[in-house]
Amino acid sequence: MAELGLNEHHQNAVISYMRFARSKRALRLKTVDSCFQDLKDSRLTEDTFTVDEVTEILDGLKVVVHSEVESELINTTYTNVLLLRQLFYQAEKWYLKLQTEISDLENRELLEQVAEFEKAEFLSSGKRANTEISKPKLAPLNEGVSELLSKEITRLQEENDKLKARLKTVEVQATNALDEKFNLERVLKDLEKAQGNQEELEKKFQETAAYRNMKELLTKKNEQVKELRKRLSQYEAED
Structure with a gap:
């Protein structure tokens, strides 16, 4: 045939x-x-x-x-x-x-x-001319489907695990940055409070290198926190 x-x-x-x-x-x-x-x-x-x-x-x-x-x-x-x-x-x-x-x-x-x-x-001699063949129905492709689906599921699970790991890392970084920021703010407030209400002493303190360094460090930490929050929101959206 x-x-x-x-x-x-x-x-x-x-x-x-x-x-x-x-x-x-x-x-x-x-x-x-x-x-x-x-x-x-x-x-x-x-x-x-x-x-x-x-x-x-x-x-x-x-x-x-x-x-x-x-x-x-x-x-x-x-x-x-x-x-x-x-x-x-x-x-x-x-x-x-x-x-x-x-x-x-x-x-x-x-x-x-x-x-x-x-x-x-x-x-050919009518051998199959009168043979009724059942109408094929629209069905999923059976051959190799289980293997294909299993591979796709495994791939998605691996990507999901990687994304969760990255998200956890960013969360830890964000938490540490926030703690450092709060600590710096507290130290700065304590230093400012220690100066009392004397306008001249406060001005001199603000002109010192220690104050400027502390202020610059706090600014950098604020920027770092903003960036980490941005990245965190992106990863949460992807997850």
């Missing part, structure tokens, strides 16, 4: 689609045949026709047949798009990206292989 290199489930799906396509093709051919029959019944009632009359008849038949064939080709294109949409939709549910090779659609060898497959399935 001719094969397409697919597993049984997918090959049955192909057979189901080919059965659908064959029925549509047979119906359209019957419609074309009826165009000729209608012409015979309606126009070919005389024994002789002039050249102009024959030309008119053939032109009319051409328009009708052209319309039927064009309609079928358009419908076939849309049908194939819907079929591809079903396959792509299933693939996207599992974050897969399917690829198509348009050049293979005109590969004579592959086309002949499909023709042999159709002949073996539908035309």
Whole structure:
């Protein structure tokens, strides 16, 4: 029996689609045949026709047949798009990206292989012509799904653990920075309080190197706390 290199489930799906396509093709051919029959019944009632009359008849038949064939080709294109949409939709549910090779659609060898497959399935001594194949339902891709899903879960868990570790580190840094800031503020207030209410002594104290260094250190700590809070909010949003 001719094969397409697919597993049984997918090959049955192909057979189901080919059965659908064959029925549509047979119906359209019957419609074309009826165009000729209608012409015979309606126009070919005389024994002789002039050249102009024959030309008119053939032109009319051409328009009708052209319309039927064009309609079928358009419908076939849309049908194939819907079929591809079903396959792509299933693939996207599992974050897969399917690829198509348009050049293979005109590969004579592959086309002949499909023709042999159709002949073996539908035309060889009626062996399979009357065999009913259950309609394949849209289902998740079963082969390899468990392994793929397990890998994705493991990857997400590892990323989550790394993010939690980074978040914890930033939280510790932020806590330490806040403690240092509070300590510096308390020391600064104690120093300022020790100066009393004397305007001149306070001014002299503020001009000392110790005060300036303390003030500069406190400013840096404030900036550090702001930066750590910013980073912390970002990590919390990501988590």
